Amino acid sequence: xxxxxxxxxxxILFIVSAFSFTRRHHFRGRDMLASRxxxxxxxxxxxxxxxxxxxxxxxxxxxxxxxxxxxxxxxSGKGRVLVLGGTGFVxxxxxxxxxxVGYDVTSVSRRGTPPDQGASTSTLQSVDWRVGDxxxxxxxxxxxxxxxxxxxxxxxxxxxxxxxxxxxSGSGSVPDKNATYDLVTRVTALNAADATVTCLxxxxxxxxxxxxxxxxxxxxxxxxxxxxxxxLIAKRAVEERxxxxxxxxxxxxxxxxxxxxxxxxxxxxxxxxAAFTFGxxxxxxxVDKPVTVDTLAKAAVTALSDGTTSGVLDYRExxxxxxx
Numbered sequence: 001x002x003x004x005x006x007x008x009x010x011x012i013l014f015i016v017s018a019f020s021f022t023r024r025h026h027f028r029g030r031d032m033l034a035s036r037x038x039x040x041x042x043x044x045x046x047x048x049x050x051x052x053x054x055x056x057x058x059x060x061x062x063x064x065x066x067x068x069x070x071x072x073x074x075x076s077g078k079g080r081v082l083v084l085g086g087t088g089f090v091x092x093x094x095x096x097x098x099x100x101v102g103y104d105v106t107s108v109s110r111r112g113t114p115p116d117q118g119a120s121t122s123t124l125q126s127v128d129w130r131v132g133d134x135x136x137x138x139x140x141x142x143x144x145x146x147x148x149x150x151x152x153x154x155x156x157x158x159x160x161x162x163x164x165x166x167x168x169s170g171s172g173s174v175p176d177k178n179a180t181y182d183l184v185t186r187v188t189a190l191n192a193a194d195a196t197v198t199c200l201x202x203x204x205x206x207x208x209x210x211x212x213x214x215x216x217x218x219x220x221x222x223x224x225x226x227x228x229x230x231x232l233i234a235k236r237a238v239e240e241r242x243x244x245x246x247x248x249x250x251x252x253x254x255x256x257x258x259x260x261x262x263x264x265x266x267x268x269x270x271x272x273x274a275a276f277t278f279g280x281x282x283x284x285x286x287v288d289k290p291v292t293v294d295t296l297a298k299a300a301v302t303a304l305s306d307g308t309t310s311g312v313l314d315y316r317e318x319x320x321x322x323x324x
Contacts, residue, residue, distance in 0.1 A: 085155035093297035134188040140195035151208040185234035215259040215288035254303040260290035298322035
């Protein structure tokens with residue numbers, strides 16, 4: 001913990017206020033969350049903060065195809081990538097970047113259709129959209145068990161667990177009424193990580209997995225508001241588990257830690273971006289430089305594909321990787 005004087009606390013509250021209404025995040029809550037009845041039973045293992053073991057359910061997982069009855073085979077030499085959260089602000093850009101560098105892309109959502117984003121929709125039509133529930137551990141397993149998959153990127157998330165998320169989310173999403181940070185972040189990410197281990201292991205190198213976390217996960221003090229603390233607890237739980245899987249040689253996992261994620265196409269966010277950039281420039285220790293959504297997406301795909309990247313990737317590493 002750190003001691004916070006009045007000035008620091010006021011600055012934190014100012015930044016969190018801007019953060020909560022302008023952060024460009026990426027969760028399609030209505031598409032990704034099932035009802036409480038469909039969530040697998042969780043068994044606490046008592047060994048780590050906020051972490052649980054997910055017990056596989058006996059019921060079959062239903063993953064239907066958006067178009068046609070036969071899974072698409074990879075048409076590229078690079079293979080296929082599963083992107084969870086592909087309908088969100090960040091996830092869409094990751095899908096487009098992966099397609100641009102030669103991957104085939106599959107994304108799962110509860111609608112199983114590309115987002116309505118005007119001109120960008122034509123690019124996203126190349127994605128193999130699937131209908132499924134990421135909170136069910138069978139969903140990622142059923143998809144990754146198909147041939148040609150080489151890795152997974154998790155870009156599911158929400159900033160606010162209520163209707164106000166529509167203002168904070170770059171995709172304008174409203175979470176499901178049963179949404180919690182634990183379900184949306186930890187459960188879906190660990191399901192995907194475990195499925196990647198189960199389905200893509202077997203080569204000389206561990207399979208790659210990329211998780212979009214948050215710069216504030218590195219804070220060593222309690223967040224000034226409860227919802228932000230809950231949000232960060234879920235992010236840290238995923239990072240902790242991915243660290244274990246890396247140390248065990250089961251995954252080559254990377255977790256990106258952006259603060260604000262923005263695009264110049266959405267100028268309303270730029271005042272907050274300027275405030276964060278200035279705070280980072282003058283050395284405020286808990287403020288990271290914002291990154292563009294293009295930088296984040298390029299870094300995520302490079303981390304998946306370069307064969308060496310793993311662990312924490314802050315804005316400096318994202319900028320470096322996006323330039324490669």
